[in-house]
Amino acid sequence: MSTIVKESNQKDIVVQLTTDIAVTKELSGSQAVLEACIAEGVDTIFGYPGGAIMPIYDALYDYNDRLKHVLVRHEQGGIHAGQGYARSSGKVGVVFATSGPGATNLVTGLADAMIDSTPLVCITGQVFAHLLGTDAFQETDVINITTPVTKWNYQITDATEIPHILSKAFYIAGSGRPGPVLIDISKNAQIQKFNYEGYTKCNHIRSYRPKPIVRKEYIEAAAQLINEAKKPFVIFGQGVILGRAEKEFKAFIEKGGLPAAWTILGLSALPTDHPQNVGMLGMHGNYGPNVLTNECDVLIAVGMRFDDRVTGRLDKYAKQAKIIHLDIDPAEINKNVTATIPVWGDCKETLPMLTQLIQEKQHKEWLALFNQYTKDEHDAVINAELHPTKGELTMGEVIHLLNELTGGNAIVVTDVGQHQMVACRYAKFNETKSNITSGGLGTMGFALPAAIGAKFGALDRTVVAVIGDGGFQMTLQELGTIMQTGLNVKILILNNRFLGMVRQWQELFNDRRYSFVDIQSPDFVQLAKAYGIDGASVDDRKLLKNALQTMLDHDGSYLLEVMVGKENNVFPMVPQGCSVSEIRLK
Amino acid sequence: MKKEYTITVYTENQVGLLNRIAIIFSRRKINIDSLNVSPSEVESIHRFTIVINETVEVVRKLCLQIEKQVEVLKAYYNTNDEIIWQEMALYKVPTDAVAEKLQVERLLREYGARAVVIRKDYTIFETTGHREETDRLIQFLEPYGLIEFVRTARIAIIKASSGFHEKIREFEAVEPAEELIENEFLDKGQAVFTM
Numbered sequence: 001m002s003t004i005v006k007e008s009n010q011k012d013i014v015v016q017l018t019t020d021i022a023v024t025k026e027l028s029g030s031q032a033v034l035e036a037c038i039a040e041g042v043d044t045i046f047g048y049p050g051g052a053i054m055p056i057y058d059a060l061y062d063y064n065d066r067l068k069h070v071l072v073r074h075e076q077g078g079i080h081a082g083q084g085y086a087r088s089s090g091k092v093g094v095v096f097a098t099s100g101p102g103a104t105n106l107v108t109g110l111a112d113a114m115i116d117s118t119p120l121v122c123i124t125g126q127v128f129a130h131l132l133g134t135d136a137f138q139e140t141d142v143i144n145i146t147t148p149v150t151k152w153n154y155q156i157t158d159a160t161e162i163p164h165i166l167s168k169a170f171y172i173a174g175s176g177r178p179g180p181v182l183i184d185i186s187k188n189a190q191i192q193k194f195n196y197e198g199y200t201k202c203n204h205i206r207s208y209r210p211k212p213i214v215r216k217e218y219i220e221a222a223a224q225l226i227n228e229a230k231k232p233f234v235i236f237g238q239g240v241i242l243g244r245a246e247k248e249f250k251a252f253i254e255k256g257g258l259p260a261a262w263t264i265l266g267l268s269a270l271p272t273d274h275p276q277n278v279g280m281l282g283m284h285g286n287y288g289p290n291v292l293t294n295e296c297d298v299l300i301a302v303g304m305r306f307d308d309r310v311t312g313r314l315d316k317y318a319k320q321a322k323i324i325h326l327d328i329d330p331a332e333i334n335k336n337v338t339a340t341i342p343v344w345g346d347c348k349e350t351l352p353m354l355t356q357l358i359q360e361k362q363h364k365e366w367l368a369l370f371n372q373y374t375k376d377e378h379d380a381v382i383n384a385e386l387h388p389t390k391g392e393l394t395m396g397e398v399i400h401l402l403n404e405l406t407g408g409n410a411i412v413v414t415d416v417g418q419h420q421m422v423a424c425r426y427a428k429f430n431e432t433k434s435n436i437t438s439g440g441l442g443t444m445g446f447a448l449p450a451a452i453g454a455k456f457g458a459l460d461r462t463v464v465a466v467i468g469d470g471g472f473q474m475t476l477q478e479l480g481t482i483m484q485t486g487l488n489v490k491i492l493i494l495n496n497r498f499l500g501m502v503r504q505w506q507e508l509f510n511d512r513r514y515s516f517v518d519i520q521s522p523d524f525v526q527l528a529k530a531y532g533i534d535g536a537s538v539d540d541r542k543l544l545k546n547a548l549q550t551m552l553d554h555d556g557s558y559l560l561e562v563m564v565g566k567e568n569n570v571f572p573m574v575p576q577g578c579s580v581s582e583i584r585l586k
Numbered sequence: 587m588k589k590e591y592t593i594t595v596y597t598e599n600q601v602g603l604l605n606r607i608a609i610i611f612s613r614r615k616i617n618i619d620s621l622n623v624s625p626s627e628v629e630s631i632h633r634f635t636i637v638i639n640e641t642v643e644v645v646r647k648l649c650l651q652i653e654k655q656v657e658v659l660k661a662y663y664n665t666n667d668e669i670i671w672q673e674m675a676l677y678k679v680p681t682d683a684v685a686e687k688l689q690v691e692r693l694l695r696e697y698g699a700r701a702v703v704i705r706k707d708y709t710i711f712e713t714t715g716h717r718e719e720t721d722r723l724i725q726f727l728e729p730y731g732l733i734e735f736v737r738t739a740r741i742a743i744i745k746a747s748s749g750f751h752e753k754i755r756e757f758e759a760v761e762p763a764e765e766l767i768e769n770e771f772l773d774k775g776q777a778v779f780t781m
Contacts (some may be wrong), residue, residue: 143602144602144605147602147605147606147609147611148609151656152656154602155601170722172656203760204606204760205656206659206754206757206758207598207656207657207658207659207757208656208657329654330650330653331650331651331653331654332655334646334647335647335650528678537741
C-alpha cells in the first residue's frame with residue numbers, strides 16, 4: 001500500500017510507491033491505474049494493446065516485475081481468460097483492451113460474466129477526450145454499448161479520478177452479487193500527470209448496499225418450515241461458491257439430513273461423493289432431482305436464480321412445495337418462482353443461522369427415493385454412457401476415465417454443448433471452484449481461453465479444458481497464448497463431427513433435418529503442433545485410457561482429440577416447454 | 587391487470603444513469619409513457635418520475651432491477667390514488683381569436699389557464715392539471731386555431747412519503763442501524779424492496 005509522507009524541509013508531498021522508491025508526487029494516469037491494480041492484489045492481467053491504451057502499456061513496461069501481463073490473441077480470449085481466472089481463484093479478474101474494436105470484442109465476455117456473476121474489472125482505452133463524439137479513429141461508444149452487460153461502468157477523462165474510480169470498480173465488481181465492471185479511460189487521462197495521494201480501498205458507496213442485514217424472523221420461519229418438512233429438498237447454485245460458504249452449506253445439509261442437488265454453476269461447491277449430493281438439476285440433469293422437485297414438500301433454494309433451464313415449465317414447477325429462497329440479490333427473489341419464505345442475505349451468514357435452528361434429522365426414506373431414481377437412471381442411461389463395450393466411443397466414458405485418472409482433483413473447464421452437459425453430469429469434483437463453464441450465456445468458445453485464465457488463477461492445479469469440435473474452432477487462436485506463456489493446460493476435444501447439441505434437437509424436434517450442423521474440422525493435432533503443443537487423436541476404446549494418461553502426464557500443454565459417436569444424444573432431457581417431472585430418459 | 591403506475595426513483599447525479607434506467611424498460615419492450623428527471627429536495631440527489639402502464643408484478647420487478655443499479659438509492663412505485671400529480675401544458679393560439687371571441691376567455695378561466703405571453707399575432711396560455719384536463723383544453727381550443735401545443739412529463743408527490751432527507755442519512759451510514767433497514771417482506775408485504 002502506498003503511504004503519504006510529508007517532508008519537513010520540502011513542502012511537497014512525497015508518495016511512497018510500491019516500487020519502494022520515494023518519487024515525486026507526480027504520477028501519470030497510467031501509473032495510477034497500475035498502482036491501483038497492485039493495491040487491489042492483482043497479480044495477473046489479461047490484455048491486448050492498441051493505440052488508445054498505449055500509455056498504460058508503456059507504464060506496464062516498468063511494472064513487469066510486479067504485474068504479470070498475459071498477451072492474448074483476441075480480446076474475447078482475454079476476457080474469457082479473466083473469467084476463468086476469477087472463477088478458479090475467487091479473485092477479481094482484470095482485463096485490458098484498447099478502444100473501438102478492442103472494446104467491442106469484450107462484449108460477449110461481459111455478457112457472460114454478467115449473467116454468471118463473475119467479478120471482473122475491464123479497463124479499455126478511449127480516444128482523447130476532445131475527440132469524443134467526432135467518430136475519431138477507433139472511437140466507439142463503449143460505455144453505452146456495455147451498459148446492459150456490466151454491473152457498473154464509468155468513463156474517466158481526467159486522471160485525478162483514477163484512484164477513486166478504480167477503488168470503486170474493484171469494490172463493486174467483487175462485493176454483493178459479483179459482476180463485471182468496465183472503466184473506459186481516455187488517452188489524455190492516461191498521459192496526464194497529477195498529484196497522487198495514495199490509494200484507499202473503497203468499502204462504502206451510499207447508493208449501493210451489497211448485502212443486507214439479515215432479518216432473524218425469516219431465518220426462524222424458514223427453520224420452522226424445514227423442521228416440519230417430511231420431504232425437504234435443497235437446490236443450490238453458484239451463490240454458495242461466490243459467498244465462500246461451502247463449509248457452511250455442508251454443515252447445513254448434514255445437520256438437516258437434506259438431499260441437495262446443484263445447478264450447473266453450483267457444481268463443485270459440494271463434493272460429488274457426498275452422500276447427500278443427489279445430482280444435477282435441469283434440462284440434462286439427473287432423473288431424481290428433476291422428478292422429485294415436483295414431489296418435495298419444502299424446496300430450499302440457496303444462491304440460485306431459477307433459470308428456465310433449471311425449472312422447465314414454470315407453471316408446473318414445484319407447485320406443491322413451500323419454497324424458501326436464500327439469495328443476496330433481492331431482484332432474484334420472487335422473480336421467477338414466488339418464495340414462501342424469502343431469506344435475503346449473504347448465505348455465508350444466513351446458512352449458519354439456519355443450521356443453528358434446524359433439528360438434526362436423517363430423512364432416510366426420502367433420500368432412498370433419490371437413490372432409487374439414480375438406479376433407474378443408471379439402468380436406462382448412465383451405464384451405457386459410462387461403460388460401453390462396443391460401438392463408438394461415448395463422451396461419458398471419456399469423462400469417467402478422466403475422473404479415474406485425476407481422482408476428481410482437476411479443474412474442469414467446459415465449453416458449451418453436448419460435451420458440456422456430459423462433462424458436468426459425470427465429472428467428479430472433490431474441491432470447490434473446480435467447475436468452470438459458461439452457464440447462463442452459453443458462450444461457445446469459452447473453454448480454451450477460460451482454461452488459460454483458470455490455470456493462471458490456480459497454478460498448482462491440473463486444468464483440463466473439455467471442448468467440442470465446434471466450440472474449439474471459435475477461439476482456437478488462444479493456442480498462441482498457451483505457446484507464448486508456456487502454460488500447462490490439457491485440452492480434451494470431444495469430436496463428434498457435428499454441432500452436436502443443435503443436431504440432437506434437430507433429430508428430436510425437427511424430424512432429423514440436419515441443417516448446417518455437419519461441421520468440418522482441421523487436423524487438431526497438427527494444428528496444435530503448429531503452436532508447439534503436443535497432441536494425439538484417439539478413436540479406439542482400448543487406447544483411450546493410455547491416451548488420457550499421456551495427456552495428464554505430459555510435461556506442458558497437450559491436446560487430445562477423442563473421436564466420439566457422431567449421433568450420440570445427451571439424456572435424460574427435459575424438453576423445452578415441459579415440466580421437470582416430464583423428464584425423458586430416452 | 588395493467589394499470590398506470592408512477593415510479594419514483596432517487597439517484598446520484600451521474601452521466602449515463604438515464605440510459606441505465608431507460609434500458610431496463612426497453613429490454614422488456616415496455617414503453618415509458620412519461621419521464622421527468624430533475625434535482626430533488628436533497629442536494630446532489632436526482633429524482634426520476636416515470637409513468638408506465640403495466641401489471642403490478644411487472645412494475646415490482648422493474649423497480650427491483652432499477653434499485654439494483656449502483657447509483658440508484660431508492661425506487662418506489664405507486665398507483666394514481668397514492669400520489670398527487672400534475673402535468674403542465676402550453677398552448678399557442680392566434681390572439682385575434684382570443685380577443686374577438688369572449689367565450690374563449692370565459693372558458694380559459696374555467697380551465698384555470700393563465701396567459702404567459704400576449705402578442706399581436708399569438709397568445710400563449712399555460713395550464714397545469716391531469717392529462718384529461720389538458721387534453722380537454724386542446725379540444726376546446728382547436729376550433730379557434732390552436733397553433734402549437736406542448737406538455738411536460740408528469741411530476742408526482744407520493745402522499746405517504748416523508749421526503750428523502752431522513753433516508754439519505756441512512757444511506758450514508760456505513761453500518762446502518764437495524765431499525766432503519768426496511769424489509770419488503772417484513773414491513774410491507776408486496777411494497778417496494780428497500781435497503
